[in-house]
Amino acid sequence: MAKTIAVANMKGGVGKTTLTVCLAEALAADDQNMKVLIVDADPQASASVSLVGDEKLAKLIEDGKTLDAYLDDQLAHPGGTSQTRLSNLICGNVSSTTHNNIPLDISLLSCGPFLRLVEKEIVRKFIKLNLGENAYEMRLWALIKQEFEFIKKSYDYIIFDCAPSISVLNDVMIRYSDLVILPTIPDFISVYGLSAFLHTVWNYPIGSLPKPTKLPYVIVTKYQNNNQHKKNVEKLKAAAEIEGAKYGIFATHVPQAVQFASALALANDYPTFTLKYSSKLINEVISPLTLEIKEVLDAYAP
Amino acid sequence: MYPSVDQIKNQIVATLPEDGTPVLNRVMLVEVRRAFEASVTPDDYFAAVDLLDKKRSIGRMRGAGGQIYRITSEKPQSRRVSEKSLMAPTHAYLKSEFVSLLELPKKSISLVIDTSKIGPQRGLWARPDFVLVTVAEYKLMPGRHLDVHSFELKSIDGGNVLAVHEALAQTRFTHYGHLVWHLPRKSGAEKDLQEVCAQCEIHGIGLIRAYEPGDLAAGWEVLKTPRRKDTPVGVIDGFLEERVSIDEQKNLLANMN
Numbered sequence: 240m241a242k243t244i245a246v247a248n249m250k251g252g253v254g255k256t257t258l259t260v261c262l263a264e265a266l267a268a269d270d271q272n273m274k275v276l277i278v279d280a281d282p283q284a285s286a287s288v289s290l291v292g293d294e295k296l297a298k299l300i301e302d303g304k305t306l307d308a309y310l311d312d313q314l315a316h317p318g319g320t321s322q323t324r325l326s327n328l329i330c331g332n333v334s335s336t337t338h339n340n341i342p343l344d345i346s347l348l349s350c351g352p353f354l355r356l357v358e359k360e361i362v363r364k365f366i367k368l369n370l371g372e373n374a375y376e377m378r379l380w381a382l383i384k385q386e387f388e389f390i391k392k393s394y395d396y397i398i399f400d401c402a403p404s405i406s407v408l409n410d411v412m413i414r415y416s417d418l419v420i421l422p423t424i425p426d427f428i429s430v431y432g433l434s435a436f437l438h439t440v441w442n443y444p445i446g447s448l449p450k451p452t453k454l455p456y457v458i459v460t461k462y463q464n465n466n467q468h469k470k471n472v473e474k475l476k477a478a479a480e481i482e483g484a485k486y487g488i489f490a491t492h493v494p495q496a497v498q499f500a501s502a503l504a505l506a507n508d509y510p511t512f513t514l515k516y517s518s519k520l521i522n523e524v525i526s527p528l529t530l531e532i533k534e535v536l537d538a539y540a541p
Numbered sequence: 542m543y544p545s546v547d548q549i550k551n552q553i554v555a556t557l558p559e560d561g562t563p564v565l566n567r568v569m570l571v572e573v574r575r576a577f578e579a580s581v582t583p584d585d586y587f588a589a590v591d592l593l594d595k596k597r598s599i600g601r602m603r604g605a606g607g608q609i610y611r612i613t614s615e616k617p618q619s620r621r622v623s624e625k626s627l628m629a630p631t632h633a634y635l636k637s638e639f640v641s642l643l644e645l646p647k648k649s650i651s652l653v654i655d656t657s658k659i660g661p662q663r664g665l666w667a668r669p670d671f672v673l674v675t676v677a678e679y680k681l682m683p684g685r686h687l688d689v690h691s692f693e694l695k696s697i698d699g700g701n702v703l704a705v706h707e708a709l710a711q712t713r714f715t716h717y718g719h720l721v722w723h724l725p726r727k728s729g730a731e732k733d734l735q736e737v738c739a740q741c742e743i744h745g746i747g748l749i750r751a752y753e754p755g756d757l758a759a760g761w762e763v764l765k766t767p768r769r770k771d772t773p774v775g776v777i778d779g780f781l782e783e784r785v786s787i788d789e790q791k792n793l794l795a796n797m798n
Contacts, residue, residue, distance in 0.1 A: 331577075331579055331580070332571075332575055332577075332578055332579060332581075334571070335571050335575075337570070340566065340567040340570075341567070341583055342574050509565070509568045
């Protein structure tokens with residue numbers, strides 16, 4: 240049964256998608272028997288386009304093989320003709336990155352650009368039926384649970400790349416995941432945004448969904464060796480160490496490095512894992528971070 | 542659905558470039574897995590490759606996990622010329638055609654040095670394949686003017702973004718960096734040309750394409766001219782001291798003074 244990770248933050252540009260793809264590749268390279276599924280839950284579709292390419296993504300959107308199309312069929316316009324199981328929409332073996340001459344076993348549930356419109360449409364439909372937002376939340380929660388309990392049997396890790404926002408879908412994915420990772424740049428604006436995000440989702444959740452019980456974990460991203468970042472990292476660490484802390488924090492920081500940006504290499508680049516990230520980055524950042532994440536996952540979902 | 546070895550075999554044949562350009566096994570395995578959306582095992586993949594090899598539908602090459610290519614009547618696999626074999630024609634081209642393209646003033650001297658085996662054993666991208674030193678005297682500019690070019694030579698399958706970065710890294714010792722790429726016409730690697738050109742443009746690296754390395758007059762083309770780098774004089778001096786023989790240094794000094 241797969242362990243589930245949500246990579247979320249309502250602030251954009253903190254490196255969610257880059258981290259998602261890098262983490263998926265690191266988990267798949269660490270043990271090449273592992274099967275990893277990336278669920279693109281962001282209508283910007285950055286993970287999808289970097290993994291399958293724009294041509295294939297256009298075909299998936301056209302064929303309705305995306306998360307937004309599925310939600311539209313299931314909740315906004317039920318009774319459509321599309322596939323009824325979410326697992327049928329997954330593209331297997333999408334990664335062009337290889338390790339020890341074998342492609343990394345990464346699959347993708349892609350997202351189209353209409354996710355936000357679909358969510359609005361669903362809310363409108365529920366209101367029309369005199370059902371409130373709570374009903375939508377519970378229906379979506381039940382649907383995601385039902386589908387992913389089935390999908391989980393075929394993978395070792397499932398990573399949700401959440402959109403930079405607070406939405407019902409993000410709320411559901413955060414609650415469904417064994418571990419929530421919060422990529423955060425240690426600058427004033429991102430740290431400020433992190434507090435607001437934690438406050439909204441973990442401290443005072445509104446609605447009918449169960450309150451998240453496990454502490455989310457912050458990953459410091461785009462770290463630069465300057466005073467501002469150092470100070471903010473210290474603050475983040477201190478807040479994670481107090482009694483009643485609202486989050487945990489990983490000791491490994493993701494530096495501002497071009498190699499990380501190359502996580503989103505185009506689908507037909509065929510890099511090797513080592514060439515893509517460099518041995519230095521793998522040894523100093525990616526491997527220790529993967530180990531830390533695995534340790535937390537083992538504690539959260541033994 | 543997991544494919545049979547026969548289906549994998551057909552997929553390999555359908556994916557291999559028509560012109561016989563070799564494809565790395567790891568890349569073909571990516572394509573096969575993507576096509577079937579299934580985790581095709583290396584065992585099944587190589588079972589399919591063995592069958593195709595036995596039928597002489599494909600050929601195999603060694604190195605980097607192995608490569609395969611479609612066997613065609615034109616034997617295009619011979620289009621791949623090793624970097625070692627490219628060294629002599631490249632040296633000849635740089636000495637003659639390339640130097641003439643620089644339109645140096647009369648009485649200038651130019652020196653093309655094979656530096657592929659000279660320089661530190663350790664250190665990343667510190668050994669250009671060739672270095673061109675020019676010493677020129679202009680009408681109005683005082684003194685003599687020295688320029689140093691570095692050249693990174695790549696065979697057909699070595700031309701990529703990384704090669705541009707390699708040529709760029711070498712400009713930490715020189716004024717101009719060039720990538721020399723053996724890329725015959727209608728080669729499968731032409732698909733990468735646009736990206737390589739774009740990267741050369743971004744980084745100010747020159748790009749020389751060798752269509753037919755043996756044909757010095759018509760087999761070469763300068764696709765991008767490099768931008769001059771502001772490399773410190775002391776660094777260039779140290780670089781030349783290490784890479785240029787004593788006799789050549791004397792020759793340079795004689796022409797500088």
